[in-house]
Amino acid sequence: MDCYELIDGVALQRKLAIPQKIILETTDGQKCFGELLIVSPVGLAIKIDNLVSSPWFLINIQGNFKLKVQRIANRGKDNYHGFDIMEVHRDTGISSRLNNEEYKVLAMTSDQLIDELTEDLPESVKNIVQERLKTELEKGKIFDALKVGQAIKYQNNNFKPLGRGTEKINLPQKDLRDIVQKCSKTGLPQRELFVQEDQIYDVHGIPFDYQSGGLLLLDVTSVINKERQIKEKELEIYREAIEAVTGGRLILVGRLQLTSYCYDSQPDFELTINVSEEIDRVRTQVANLLRNIKYPEREIFLFTVCISEAVTNALKHAGAGRCRCWVTPDKVMVEIADSGPGINFKDLPKATLMQHFSTTKSLGCGFTIMLKFLDKIVMATDPHGTTLILEKKIGPQKQKSIDDLITTNIRVS
């Protein structure tokens, strides 16, 4: 069909080289998605698949100006509709038709606009300016095509979305203002992560000058979730392998599962260790508790060695450790937690099961001793720290032989 018949203003009608996606808002706030095909100063031809009826519509053009339009009832066909421009709302006021600049903004592609605007520049710089502007434009187009983000320009505390990013990110203005303020204060780019309704956003603030700049909002939820899944899978593999090799004695868990292995009652004592001279205080306290219940001296000695190993690891790798101890009629349990960098999963077998004098002097040996004498070790380790729960049954002891299970690998070099 001949679209040109849809609207008035024939002489100045212009068909867009690339249809522009726009949103029409009805008087009761509903939204219709359309493609702008033809522009004249007094009318628009728009392709709309699901047009609802409304006395008039509002169209927001890139946040710069608003058009109030009315459908021309008898001229539409299929999904193609003609609209009369009733009012043009702009900062400087309202008029009934598009002015020349607005018309150009709508009718021309950005490339055409650049050509037009730079037409009168001297030949010597024209190409350079055009080239520069078009390069900037390409960057913008690439960003527009991204499905995960949104760019916002800020100036004097006003936020204006840039581009036609399909995804609208609704972060609280307060959070955005905080970043903007940091940008303005420091003059440096800022970056922060925000969590909003299960979505995780990576927000970059880039200052342009004292009071304006850009914000880039990226939805990184899927990336982070994927990473979590991989980590969980990894933990699962190591958990099974280590449990099998230690005969079920070393159990790897996630941080959240820790509580189900620990008593939630008040511990018999609690102690934070910051220097190596204090390790003995933990050993002495636990030993005293065990002596009170007549636990054999030899077992007390071995259990305190295990505690020493765990606390020493915390001090060596995190600089401090928090200890809690529970003694019940059937078992003694000591939890040692640190805020260190955690043990990398791929180092776990080596760290827990092998003896290596050549590397960190005692890490491997520490676990060998603990696995030999304890009934159970529960371990959670991640970049926020490592927690060990050491457990020993009290009462008749069953002789267990872990020598068959653990590789003893001594290197003398």
Next chain:
Amino acid sequence: MLNSKVQISGVTKLVSLEGRIDMSNAEEFEKLLLSDMDRIQNIELDLSNLTFIDSTGVGHLVSVIKKCKQNNILFKLSNVTEGIEQILEIIGVYDILKLLYSSEA
């Protein structure tokens, strides 16, 4: 936490330890043993009054044993109590001693 008595008679150094060895004093313990290396041929470490050692302490002990071997000094442990012996056994100190000294003994 750790008291030590050092006796040197001729080319033999006898060190008696009393107390505990852990991260807080293991380095000091290693230094104590390694002094006088140039004028002795035997070291005997008497552990009868050592009440505690963990893998950090044993690590430094092994380091001493290796340096003794390098300097042709004969290293000997004596009066090891039951609990300490178990720890030395698990970490493999006796295996190391055997490996280093049995071939020439």
